[in-house]
Amino acid sequence: MTAEQYGVAFPGQGVKAHTLLLALCAHVRHPLVARLLKTFSAAHPEALDLGDTAIVQPATFAAGIAAADAAFGPDHRPPVALGHSLGELTAAAYVGFLGADEGFELAVDRGRLCHDQGLRRPGAMVAIVGADAGELEWLRRGVIAEHGEILDVAGLNSARQTVLSGTPEAVAAAVRIAEEQCLRAEVLPIPGGFHSSLMMDAVPAWRRRLESTDFRPGATRFVSAIDARPHTDPGQVREQLARGLVLPVRWQEAVHTVRDLGVPGLVDAGPGTTLLKLGRRARTLEFTGLGALPEPVPPG
Known part of the structure; x- marks a missing residue:
């Protein structure tokens, strides 16, 4: 399989700060990284606060x-693009539903909205590994019944990994119960209850911001991880981005959709290797990283 046959996948903001910093340093001369530094009055990537959602989201987009x-050239368009959470915005911009600069400005605004909403309605997120759907829902409903807090399914990453999002009290209870059941629970380095009903208050402002941006037909297919469907209509892409603040990321289903479209593999564009690791565990289709792409076939 040649590099041109791979679809491209972009991660969300759950990348470790050090990993994100390395990616920004590696591409510090790219116009979007330069714009990131200018936007936050930073002389170099090390000066950025990569623990702040308001900065992490546009930084992840730019990286x-x-x-x-850098891997494909600025004019390359893959057979399909998709993204996890914030990565949906990156994917939509990468394949031309909006310009990269417009996407960056949206990432800045999304980051600020999420940061402010996290202050108004604090939340947390946890990945539960080892539970099937029934076990996970039993755990979730038990927490809600006992504590009366919000705890929503935020990400369906694989058959054995689900992300829950809700109030800090609910997430702490979920971690305790999961560990009692010998399940692995990893609290994510994300300061907010994203993809949960805690974010609903931020949707109107986010929708207005999206509607003020010119979306146009993309150069290739876009698969949304919010409804796990391919989209070519710019209005539908905009709507998925709006709903994505609250609705869960159906990542496993989205990857199945890519496979059903006949795309043989996906490359995790990063930063980080989160999607690469998920893909290799699921084995739905071939996953690779940018550094492991096959050499392009010379013309002729």
Whole structure:
């Protein structure tokens, strides 16, 4: 399989700060990274607060686009693109539903909205590994019944990994119960209850911001991880981005959709290797990283 046959996948903001910093440093000369530094008055990537959602979201967007441009060239368009959470915005911009600069500005606004909403309605997120759907729902409903807090399914990453999102009290209870049941629970380095009903208050402002941006037909297919369907209509792409603040990421289903479209493999554009690891565990289709792409076939 040649590099041109791979679809491209972009991660969300759950990347470790050090990993994100390395990606920004590697692509510090890219226009989007330069714009990131200017936006936050930073002389170099090390000066950025990569624990702040308001900065992490546009930084993750810029790093993803920069890495894909470096690997494929700025004019490359893959057979399909998709993204996890914030990565949906990166994917939509990468394949031309909006410009990269417009996407970056949206990432800045999304980061600020999420940061402010996290202050108004604090939340947390946890990945539960080892529970099937029935076990996970039993755990979730038990927490809600006992504590009366919000705890929603935020991410369906694989058959054995589900992300829950809700109030800090609910997430702490979920961790305790999961460990009692010998399940692995990993609290994510994300300061907010994203993809849960805690985010609903931020949707109107986010929708207005999306509607003020010119979305246009993309150069290739876009698969949303919110409804796990391919989209070519710009309005539908915009709507998935709006709903994505609250609805869960159906990652496993989205990857199955890519496979059903006949795309033989996906490359994790990063930053980080979160999607690569998920893909290799699920084995739905071939996953690789940018550094392991096959050499392009010379013309002629």
